[in-house]
Amino acid sequence: MKSYRPYKYRDRYKWLTGKLYKTGMLLFCITCSFTSRQQKDKASEYNMKAAFIYNFTKYIEWKPSLDENEFTIGVIGPSPINDPLGEIVKTATVDSKKITIKRFSKPADISFCHILFISRNSGFPLEDILAKTNGKGMLIISEQDGYAGLGTAINFVIVNSKLKFEANTKAINAAGLTASSQLLKLAIIVK
């Protein structure tokens, strides 16, 4: 009897810890998979934005730049677009030029890049960013409501769950760039 009781308790205890451990593992796996799924969902929007940005390069007449061997895409502010852009850089080129990514943490750091993507999370006044980029042949792309009207060349908008883009032709021209009529035909033109 004496030996039976401790065994029984030990058995129960083992059963319980085992159960807890299994549940914990399951929760861990679910959480991890879930986080991974969230990342995937986030990426799908930014995969699209990255693909759009890459596509835009084909419809813009770029000004000659200092480094003729590189095409630079800048990103200001933390953004999930960095990952898909990083993927694109590995395989794609623009006019046979290698693509490089520059990341800027504040407007003062901005140096020349062909395309500058302003992250929704940048948190800096748009004026400060535009002051740094005006007339330098940079295509400014944003993703916030009304930004095209405020002077960015291209602004992503979502209409009926589909990604569309606004184009501010004045801003494109002021940057010294020319957008093809084919591109403008697809854009929502903003004054």
Added chain:
Amino acid sequence: MKKTVAFALCMYAIVITHLNAQTKDSVSQLLHLSIESLMNIPIYSASKTSESTFEAPLSSSVVTRDQIKRAGCTSIMEALRLVPGVIVREQTNGNYDIHIRGLDNIPPNSNLIFFTSSTTLVMIDNYPVYNYLHGGTFWETLPIDLNDVEKIEVVRGPSAALYGPNAVSGVINIITRKPDKEGLYSVANALAGSYNSIIANASVGYKRTDKISAVISGNFQNRNRTGSDYYDPFTGKYTSLDSVTAVKLNPQGVANVNQRYPHPDLAMRKYAVNGFINYSAAPKIHFSAALGAQHSLVQKEFATDSYSPALTTAKSDTWYGSIKGDINDCMIQLSYLNGTQSPLLGASIWRWNYNTLDAVVEYKISPIKNLSLTPGIMYRRAVYDDSKYVNTAIKEGLWSGKAESVTKAVSLRADYKLFNQKLRVVGGGRADMFNYPDKTYYSYQLAATYKFNDRNLIRVVHSKANRTPLIIDLFSNLDITGPLNASQTYLLEVRGNKNIKLLTSGMFEAGYRMQVTDNLQFDLELFTTTTRNFSYTIFESGAFNATGPVGFSGLLDLNNIAVYTKQWGGTLEANYVAGSWQIRPFVTLQKTMLYDYSPYANSPQAPPIPADNNNPAMYNIYSGIGTKIKHRATPACYGGAYINWKACSRLNVNLNPWFYSNQTQLESSNLTYKDGQRGVENIKGKLMMNAAVLYTIKNKFTLTLTCRNCFNNKSREFYRADAPALMVFGGVNVEL
């Protein structure tokens, strides 16, 4: 144990690798696509689809065509159950009583016509379909149906300054669908279900480039009642139509009963046709026009007379036309509605022709950066004419002639963004001048949002709004006569009041929206409102005459009563999107108090009658001053959820439960019988489950199986209305 752990880790590694592989693949795959192709790929992200509502300065919600379809809603009214802050009670199959944040059944112990929501502005593409007669909406007369709907926007709280008068408790704006792809398209859907319910919609649209598009649509609904009995207020029982005491008393006999109830089993039969044209002459010059007509015959609750139970047959035939032009920064809208209505079919005094004309011109200017100002002018004329159907010489009709209410208004809206667009201030002011009452009413709205960062936004709103003058309040002009005793008659004169004060509501609201992660968003709003100047039919004076042919003559008029209400409440909505799941639960908790309420509908000058305890000087509309009671007709808790699972690209499963807590509606006969039974509807709190399964075949055909009230909860939702029942619909949707 080790095996289990190893297995779990392996599974985890496989899942993660698989997902990462998917992500990489999708980027590289997308690079091969053209911009045109990319623009047609839907993206899934909670943060973006809700971004516009995230930044909205007012308490607002949007329910889209896609959500309505996935939820399996069978009508526009039912779709409003997907919106937070809206109370939707079924009266009969397909007919609903709809209130935003309550303000219903005020004053309590009133006639049925005062139960209806008269404080919500309902619009289709920004033109009002509000009914100026009594302030409500005849939902069955909406010419459009689900097929025409792109989305439904609901704004909660007084919003007259931004949307026009009548937006006292809120605004429901139904935006119609425009063709979104070039060429010809057609959409048709048909649902057939319980109680002989047939709902058919079809539309054909054509879009030629981005410049011009046109749509023609038609809709039909037939729904039978879920029960066959009617409520008899004399006996307090539900019985067959022929056995209802009021029906048996009808002096015109069976012929008139048949006129009043041509189809006792029918809840709704309606059909309509609409045409829409959109033309873009230049990038900033757009024109649109709409034209349509509808016929409807329903049994619902609206008003009663001496010979009808609570349910009556309402018939409407209306047509409308609307044109709108956006020319650069100028917007011009003209809309016209014309029709004939008989809300108590077979009762001649309840029949009239009516028309409303609305004209709005607005011009948007931006004097400085980030500031836009929109001044506007508005003209509205509502004409109700019953002279064709009644003998106006003896004041037989409700207003016995032509009643015309004219509103002229000036308005100014401002939208200013400061501090790098973090602070947004939206303000509106409006002055409404009416032919009656001869007084200018000012309404205003001031809303501010402050965005701490991309994920946190706080907002405050302060607003005041008034209801438009109602035809019944202004122009009632009816003489009621009957035998008083063997040799004498009585005469009751019912008169309108052209100096009536308009119902006015003021609100303070604070809100907080938080985007916790890209998948999860919370929206909290806390509000308090004060509403005054309710109106009711008041017994003003009367005199007995022992000798003349008229033994008693009395005067009743439409007048303001002392009661005012205060509401306190909050609505919380969460939206969670993960993979193929979307879960959007919402709940409103609120409390409504009535101050200075008196159940007596007479002035101190009225003659003594039992209804005022034979002492009008003590028991009258003012005798409640200083009192405070809880208003029980608005539920203290109500809400629902939208739970959607895209099982695969073809299969979608949706649950949309809806619930409310206990309520008590009080009708005027409660004061007559005072037995706690008659005139009292104790509405039990309930949870109603709705479910829908959609299966798509070849992207063009979708099969629908939808179940409303899955648990077959039969507890009544509205005073003496039909008990709801389990409804199952099967249908097909075709998009070509």
